[in-house]
Amino acid sequence: MSQTFVVTGTDTGVGKTVFSAALVQALDAHYWKPVQSGLEEETDSELVARLAGAEPVRILPEAWKLKTPVSPHLAAQIDGVEIDPLALVPPQVERPLVIEGAGGLLVPLTRRVTYADIFARWQLPTILCARTALGTINHTLLSLEAMRVRKIPILGVVFIGDEVRDSQAIISELGKVRVLGRLPKLNRLDTETLRQAFSAHFDLNDFGVEEV
Numbered sequence: 001m002s003q004t005f006v007v008t009g010t011d012t013g014v015g016k017t018v019f020s021a022a023l024v025q026a027l028d029a030h031y032w033k034p035v036q037s038g039l040e041e042e043t044d045s046e047l048v049a050r051l052a053g054a055e056p057v058r059i060l061p062e063a064w065k066l067k068t069p070v071s072p073h074l075a076a077q078i079d080g081v082e083i084d085p086l087a088l089v090p091p092q093v094e095r096p097l098v099i100e101g102a103g104g105l106l107v108p109l110t111r112r113v114t115y116a117d118i119f120a121r122w123q124l125p126t127i128l129c130a131r132t133a134l135g136t137i138n139h140t141l142l143s144l145e146a147m148r149v150r151k152i153p154i155l156g157v158v159f160i161g162d163e164v165r166d167s168q169a170i171i172s173e174l175g176k177v178r179v180l181g182r183l184p185k186l187n188r189l190d191t192e193t194l195r196q197a198f199s200a201h202f203d204l205n206d207f208g209v210e211e212v
Ligand SMILES: Nc1ncnc2c1ncn2[C@@H]1O[C@H](COP(=O)(O)OP(=O)(O)OP(=O)(O)O)[C@@H](O)[C@H]1O
Pocket: 009, 011, 012, 013, 014, 015, 016, 017, 018, 019, 044, 101, 102, 103, 104, 160, 161, 183, 184, 185, 186, 187, 189
């Protein structure tokens, strides 16, 4: 069976979806956003489809699509529904699968359960997306601690942003974590620039693919 990866982050807006699109494109993978909160603008699934050039069959339907761009637990309450954490089971698919959480690690899906609890149950290789900007050392090390205390399998950290060499190094050293690569901020964000950036900054061997 092909490999499934979970993409989480140190915060909302760090670049999980853009990195997910790059990985989906590189692995010719499926993408799944179990819970989408905020439907006014382009959804994460739509962004991945567009940036990865993925045909519709590769984009798996969200389990919950919630109107308001807030924490999933509140977005569900506003829509008069409740997210059932036990219903969040990674689909069995032939291709590799990239699953994106929402916001950062400890984002609540209900008033009792956070995404970290789900990732701990899934026991899948989990990628932590982090900014390179000031503040990321604390956010990233805290997120790694939260992952380790729950025994969430950590594949590594992906930095998103301009290079900040010492922040990246101290996170790797103190966090005792592999840096999978850094996705630069792209002035023009499209399928081709994303493909080139991923190819230049990441090694497919780190994602279980033998590079030929
Ligand atoms: N490498 C990049 N180059 C250029 N723009 C980027 C890059 N990564 C992210 N962005 C931009 O930053 C914003 C946030 O990115 P993204 O939607 O991927 O964050 P996220 O972590 O998935 O957020 P959410 O928690 O809402 O899912 C978007 O406008 C996106 O276009």
